[in-house]
Amino acid sequence: PPFDQRDGFIWYNGALVPWREAKLHVLSHGLHYASCVFEGERAYGGTVFKSREHSERFHTSARILDFEIPYSVEEIDAAKHETVKANGLSNCYVRPVAWRGSEMMAVAAQNSTINVAIAVWDWPSMFDVETKMKGIKLDIAEYRRPDPLTAPSMAKAAGLYMICTISKHRAERRGFADALMYDWLGRVAECTGANVFFVQDGALHTPIADCFLDGITRRTVIDLAKRRGVEVIERRIMPEELASFSECFICGTGAEVTPVSEVGVYRFTPGELSRALIEDYSREVEKQPSPAA
Numbered sequence: 368p369p370f371d372q373r374d375g376f377i378w379y380n381g382a383l384v385p386w387r388e389a390k391l392h393v394l395s396h397g398l399h400y401a402s403c404v405f406e407g408e409r410a411y412g413g414t415v416f417k418s419r420e421h422s423e424r425f426h427t428s429a430r431i432l433d434f435e436i437p438y439s440v441e442e443i444d445a446a447k448h449e450t451v452k453a454n455g456l457s458n459c460y461v462r463p464v465a466w467r468g469s470e471m472m473a474v475a476a477q478n479s480t481i482n483v484a485i486a487v488w489d490w491p492s493m494f495d496v497e498t499k500m501k502g503i504k505l506d507i508a509e510y511r512r513p514d515p516l517t518a519p520s521m522a523k524a525a526g527l528y529m530i531c532t533i534s535k536h537r538a539e540r541r542g543f544a545d546a547l548m549y550d551w552l553g554r555v556a557e558c559t560g561a562n563v564f565f566v567q568d569g570a571l572h573t574p575i576a577d578c579f580l581d582g583i584t585r586r587t588v589i590d591l592a593k594r595r596g597v598e599v600i601e602r603r604i605m606p607e608e609l610a611s612f613s614e615c616f617i618c619g620t621g622a623e624v625t626p627v628s629e630v631g632v633y634r635f636t637p638g639e640l641s642r643a644l645i646e647d648y649s650r651e652v653e654k655q656p657s658p659a660a
């Protein structure tokens with residue numbers, strides 16, 4: 368069913384409300400001026416993976432957009448778990464969102480209310496390793512990630528996602544699963560909702576996350592690779608270099624670790640390091656403590 372016509376509960380400004388009643392007015396600043404930030408997380412066995420890191424990034428994104436989330440990191444963490452539980456889910460996607468309300472309808476909106484909602488829904492993870500190992504095909508996006516002096520690049524801000532939606536739609540129309548986006552200087556950056564990694568001579572190479580989202584999954588994968596003794600090199604990667612890599616994978620809360628078989632004219636064969644990191648990531652998300660009773 369459409370997302371506004373489901374059963375269950377959404378946490379809305381401090382309390383759980385019936386799913387279909389979690390509405391907002393058409394004259395909301397967040398809708399017109401994109402004064403809106405969000406998070407994307409997954410719960411495994413009832414526990415939100417790296418909940419605190421996501422809540423902290425949620426706060427940071429809001430501050431970059433010049434507003435303050437009116438609930439502490441601890442309150443947001445508790446609200447996420449309360450919402451997962453209220454909906455009777457244990458493995459699910461978690462979507463906190465915060466936006467400026469309807470008090471002021473112009474570019475300036477200092478005195479508007481900051482609204483916060485948290486919704487959760489079933490989104491099966493694709494941990495079937497053999498399916499993943501086939502790899503997905505990536506198009507090259509026309510749009511680039513903006514210069515950090517042009518846009519709040521490091522925030523998970525709703526406004527930045529128009530570039531992603533346009534690019535993802537174009538990729539799908541052309542028969543690809545997703546698009547690889549370059550940054551404003553033409554260097555490899557990230558996908559429309561995931562970060563990207565490459566393998567070269569047994570080492571992992573990934574772009575420096577200084578003008579696109581530094582994914583929490585990205586940081587987890589770097590950590591898992593290092594724990595395996597794999598060298599991880601964060602550096603500038605130019606598109607022509609794609610020919611020199613043997614494996615490629617993307618990672619993010621939604622994608623988890625997903626191998627890539629094609630990027631534009633370049634071909635990759637998902638291999639042992641991709642498989643190892645899929646399995647390490649799967650073990651890592653499962654080994655969390657149970658949620659507090």
Ligand code: PMP
Pocket residue numbers: 407531557558559560561562580581582583584585618619620621
């Ligand atoms: N880049 C973009 C544009 C994204 O939307 C996401 C998903 N939130 C990521 C990277 C990966 O971030 P994370 O690992 O924190 O989910």
